[in-house]
Amino acid sequence: MAVLTNPEKTRIRIYVGDEEVTFVLNTPSTDALVRFLKDRYVSTRRGKIVDRSYEARIKFVDEHLYDVENVVYRDENGQIRPLNNTVEGWKEKIPASWKVSVAMHFEEKEEVEAPNS
Numbered sequence: 001m002a003v004l005t006n007p008e009k010t011r012i013r014i015y016v017g018d019e020e021v022t023f024v025l026n027t028p029s030t031d032a033l034v035r036f037l038k039d040r041y042v043s044t045r046r047g048k049i050v051d052r053s054y055e056a057r058i059k060f061v062d063e064h065l066y067d068v069e070n071v072v073y074r075d076e077n078g079q080i081r082p083l084n085n086t087v088e089g090w091k092e093k094i095p096a097s098w099k100v101s102v103a104m105h106f107e108e109k110e111e112v113e114a115p116n117s
Helices: 030-039 053-064 096-106
Strands: 009-016 019-026 041-043 049-051 065-069 072-074 080-082
Touching: 009 096, 019 053, 019 096, 030 053, 030 096, 053 065, 053 096
Parallel strands: none
Antiparallel strands: 009 019, 019 065, 041 049, 072 080
8 A cells, every 4th residue: 555645855866967966845735836837838818838947947946945965165265165055045056957957856757749630
């Protein structure tokens, strides 16, 4: 029998070069996840679809990001320090491409093929 768990935190690992970086996120609610998935593509009044997935992914991660592990940065004195949630402005120091990679873990995993016309 499957046990339903709803962890408070979600840990997602991505690779940056040869290093593994762990992002710790507050587990998003179903509503937050649905809102994120819907915000990726916006339809205009003329029926065009606008791809806003990059912005939606960054916003989603910024809203749920609790901490990051195995990352260092240079402080204002040039010293290398660990980056975590105790550093002022720590989320802004994380590259957008890393956040996009993390957000993609919450998206659909399977590709859907369009039917032949």
